[in-house]
Amino acid sequence: MRVKLMSFVATLLLVSACAGSPKTESMSEGSGMADTSASHGTTSMGIGLGKVPAANSENFLVADVGNRVFFGFNKYDISASAAIVLDRQAQWLQENPSVTITIEGNCDERGTREYNLALGDRRANAAKDFLVALGVDANRLQTVSFGKEKPVALGSTESAWALNRNATAVVN
Numbered sequence: 001m002r003v004k005l006m007s008f009v010a011t012l013l014l015v016s017a018c019a020g021s022p023k024t025e026s027m028s029e030g031s032g033m034a035d036t037s038a039s040h041g042t043t044s045m046g047i048g049l050g051k052v053p054a055a056n057s058e059n060f061l062v063a064d065v066g067n068r069v070f071f072g073f074n075k076y077d078i079s080a081s082a083a084i085v086l087d088r089q090a091q092w093l094q095e096n097p098s099v100t101i102t103i104e105g106n107c108d109e110r111g112t113r114e115y116n117l118a119l120g121d122r123r124a125n126a127a128k129d130f131l132v133a134l135g136v137d138a139n140r141l142q143t144v145s146f147g148k149e150k151p152v153a154l155g156s157t158e159s160a161w162a163l164n165r166n167a168t169a170v171v172n
Contacts, residue, residue, distance in 0.1 A: 056096040058171035065092045068152075069127060071165045073108075076122040078130050086127060089169055090134035100172045103127045105145040106152070108161035113147055120145030127167040142172070 054060060061067045066089065069082035078086065093099060105124030107116035124143035132138045153163040 056099050061089070061092065061101075061169060061171060065089055067169045068166045070162065071123055071167070073161070073165065074119070075165075076119060076126045078126055082127075083130070086130045087134065090131050090136050093131070093136045093140065100140045100142070101169045102142040102144055102172055104150070104168045104170060105143065105147075106150055106164055106166050106168065107148045108164040109148045109151065109156065110161065111148070113149075116147035117145050120147045123165075123167045127169075 058067075066085040069078070069085050071077075071082070072079070093101070103124045105120030105122070105127075107120050107123075111119070121143065124145055128138070128141045128143050131141060148164070151160070151164045152166070152168075153160040
Protein backbone atom coordinates (compact mmCIF):
# COMPACT_ATOMS: atom_id res chain seq x y z
CA MET A 1 0.00 0.00 0.00
CA ARG A 2 2.80 2.39 0.94
CA VAL A 3 4.65 1.73 -2.34
CA LYS A 4 1.47 2.45 -4.32
CA LEU A 5 0.94 5.70 -2.41
CA MET A 6 4.56 6.77 -2.97
CA SER A 7 4.25 5.89 -6.68
CA PHE A 8 1.06 7.93 -6.95
CA VAL A 9 2.66 10.94 -5.22
CA ALA A 10 5.78 10.71 -7.42
CA THR A 11 3.63 10.53 -10.55
CA LEU A 12 1.50 13.44 -9.38
CA LEU A 13 4.60 15.55 -8.71
CA LEU A 14 6.05 14.67 -12.10
CA VAL A 15 2.84 15.56 -13.94
CA SER A 16 2.41 18.80 -12.03
CA ALA A 17 6.02 19.78 -12.69
CA CYS A 18 5.56 19.16 -16.42
CA ALA A 19 2.26 21.02 -16.59
CA GLY A 20 3.19 23.90 -14.29
CA SER A 21 5.95 25.50 -16.33
CA PRO A 22 6.69 25.76 -20.04
CA LYS A 23 10.37 25.29 -19.34
CA THR A 24 11.93 21.88 -18.83
CA GLU A 25 15.31 20.97 -17.51
CA SER A 26 17.55 18.44 -19.11
CA MET A 27 18.54 16.01 -16.39
CA SER A 28 21.74 15.10 -18.23
CA GLU A 29 22.67 18.76 -18.65
CA GLY A 30 22.43 19.60 -14.96
CA SER A 31 20.91 23.01 -14.45
CA GLY A 32 19.73 23.53 -18.01
CA MET A 33 21.77 26.74 -18.22
CA ALA A 34 23.16 27.79 -21.57
CA ASP A 35 26.53 26.44 -22.60
CA THR A 36 28.93 29.31 -23.09
CA SER A 37 30.66 27.88 -26.14
CA ALA A 38 30.03 29.47 -29.50
CA SER A 39 29.61 26.06 -31.09
CA HIS A 40 26.26 25.68 -29.35
CA GLY A 41 24.78 28.81 -30.92
CA THR A 42 24.81 31.09 -27.91
CA THR A 43 24.85 34.84 -28.16
CA SER A 44 25.82 37.43 -25.59
CA MET A 45 23.07 39.75 -24.42
CA GLY A 46 25.32 42.28 -22.74
CA ILE A 47 27.85 42.82 -19.99
CA GLY A 48 26.92 41.11 -16.76
CA LEU A 49 23.97 39.25 -18.23
CA GLY A 50 25.89 36.17 -19.29
CA LYS A 51 25.05 34.01 -22.26
CA VAL A 52 21.58 33.42 -23.66
CA PRO A 53 20.94 30.58 -26.10
CA ALA A 54 20.20 31.47 -29.73
CA ALA A 55 16.58 30.85 -30.71
CA ASN A 56 17.52 27.99 -33.06
CA SER A 57 19.93 26.22 -30.67
CA GLU A 58 19.54 23.06 -28.65
CA ASN A 59 20.05 25.08 -25.47
CA PHE A 60 17.01 27.19 -26.37
CA LEU A 61 15.01 24.04 -27.10
CA VAL A 62 15.91 22.62 -23.68
CA ALA A 63 15.49 25.81 -21.65
CA ASP A 64 12.57 27.60 -23.32
CA VAL A 65 10.62 25.08 -25.39
CA GLY A 66 11.06 21.73 -23.67
CA ASN A 67 12.92 18.85 -25.22
CA ARG A 68 11.56 15.85 -23.31
CA VAL A 69 8.17 14.18 -22.96
CA PHE A 70 7.40 11.37 -20.53
CA PHE A 71 5.47 8.11 -20.77
CA GLY A 72 3.75 5.73 -18.42
CA PHE A 73 5.04 2.25 -17.62
CA ASN A 74 5.00 0.11 -20.79
CA LYS A 75 3.20 2.96 -22.61
CA TYR A 76 3.95 4.95 -25.73
CA ASP A 77 0.77 7.01 -26.04
CA ILE A 78 1.03 10.81 -25.89
CA SER A 79 -0.36 12.19 -22.62
CA ALA A 80 -1.93 15.62 -22.21
CA SER A 81 1.25 17.03 -20.64
CA ALA A 82 3.37 15.53 -23.45
CA ALA A 83 1.03 17.06 -26.05
CA ILE A 84 1.65 20.52 -24.57
CA VAL A 85 5.43 20.11 -24.89
CA LEU A 86 5.17 18.64 -28.40
CA ASP A 87 2.92 21.51 -29.47
CA ARG A 88 5.62 23.98 -28.33
CA GLN A 89 8.24 21.93 -30.17
CA ALA A 90 6.16 22.02 -33.36
CA GLN A 91 5.78 25.82 -33.11
CA TRP A 92 9.53 26.20 -32.49
CA LEU A 93 10.38 23.96 -35.44
CA GLN A 94 8.05 25.97 -37.70
CA GLU A 95 9.76 29.18 -36.56
CA ASN A 96 13.19 27.63 -37.26
CA PRO A 97 12.83 25.85 -40.62
CA SER A 98 16.54 25.05 -40.95
CA VAL A 99 16.60 23.00 -37.74
CA THR A 100 16.36 19.22 -37.83
CA ILE A 101 16.03 17.03 -34.76
CA THR A 102 16.48 13.45 -33.69
CA ILE A 103 13.92 12.10 -31.26
CA GLU A 104 15.51 9.62 -28.86
CA GLY A 105 13.19 7.00 -27.35
CA ASN A 106 14.16 5.85 -23.87
CA CYS A 107 12.94 3.35 -21.27
CA ASP A 108 13.54 2.51 -17.65
CA GLU A 109 15.83 -0.35 -16.67
CA ARG A 110 13.12 -2.97 -16.31
CA GLY A 111 12.52 -5.43 -19.13
CA THR A 112 14.84 -7.06 -21.63
CA ARG A 113 17.15 -5.08 -23.87
CA GLU A 114 15.17 -6.14 -26.95
CA TYR A 115 11.81 -5.22 -25.43
CA ASN A 116 13.07 -1.81 -24.34
CA LEU A 117 14.63 -1.05 -27.73
CA ALA A 118 11.26 -1.78 -29.38
CA LEU A 119 9.36 0.28 -26.78
CA GLY A 120 11.83 3.18 -27.13
CA ASP A 121 11.30 3.05 -30.89
CA ARG A 122 7.51 3.25 -30.44
CA ARG A 123 7.91 6.21 -28.05
CA ALA A 124 10.19 8.11 -30.44
CA ASN A 125 7.85 7.44 -33.36
CA ALA A 126 4.78 8.46 -31.34
CA ALA A 127 6.42 11.83 -30.66
CA LYS A 128 7.47 12.14 -34.33
CA ASP A 129 3.99 11.27 -35.59
CA PHE A 130 2.47 13.86 -33.24
CA LEU A 131 4.84 16.57 -34.56
CA VAL A 132 4.08 15.59 -38.16
CA ALA A 133 0.34 15.80 -37.42
CA LEU A 134 0.98 19.35 -36.22
CA GLY A 135 2.55 20.27 -39.56
CA VAL A 136 6.26 19.57 -39.09
CA ASP A 137 7.89 18.09 -42.21
CA ALA A 138 8.74 14.45 -41.48
CA ASN A 139 12.04 14.87 -43.37
CA ARG A 140 13.25 17.15 -40.55
CA LEU A 141 12.70 14.46 -37.90
CA GLN A 142 14.75 11.35 -37.27
CA THR A 143 14.16 8.76 -34.58
CA VAL A 144 16.42 6.44 -32.63
CA SER A 145 15.81 4.12 -29.71
CA PHE A 146 18.26 3.76 -26.87
CA GLY A 147 15.97 1.48 -24.87
CA LYS A 148 17.37 1.39 -21.35
CA GLU A 149 20.93 2.19 -22.42
CA LYS A 150 20.85 5.98 -21.87
CA PRO A 151 19.19 6.74 -18.51
CA VAL A 152 18.80 10.34 -17.35
CA ALA A 153 18.27 9.30 -13.74
CA LEU A 154 20.19 6.57 -11.94
CA GLY A 155 18.57 4.31 -9.41
CA SER A 156 15.95 1.63 -9.15
CA THR A 157 13.14 3.77 -7.80
CA GLU A 158 9.78 4.73 -9.25
CA SER A 159 10.87 8.37 -9.60
CA ALA A 160 14.05 7.40 -11.50
CA TRP A 161 12.11 5.00 -13.70
CA ALA A 162 9.52 7.70 -14.47
CA LEU A 163 12.24 10.12 -15.61
CA ASN A 164 13.84 7.47 -17.82
CA ARG A 165 10.60 6.71 -19.70
CA ASN A 166 10.87 9.53 -22.23
CA ALA A 167 11.34 10.77 -25.76
CA THR A 168 13.99 13.48 -26.02
CA ALA A 169 14.41 15.89 -28.93
CA VAL A 170 18.04 16.64 -29.82
CA VAL A 171 19.06 19.23 -32.41
CA ASN A 172 21.16 17.67 -35.20
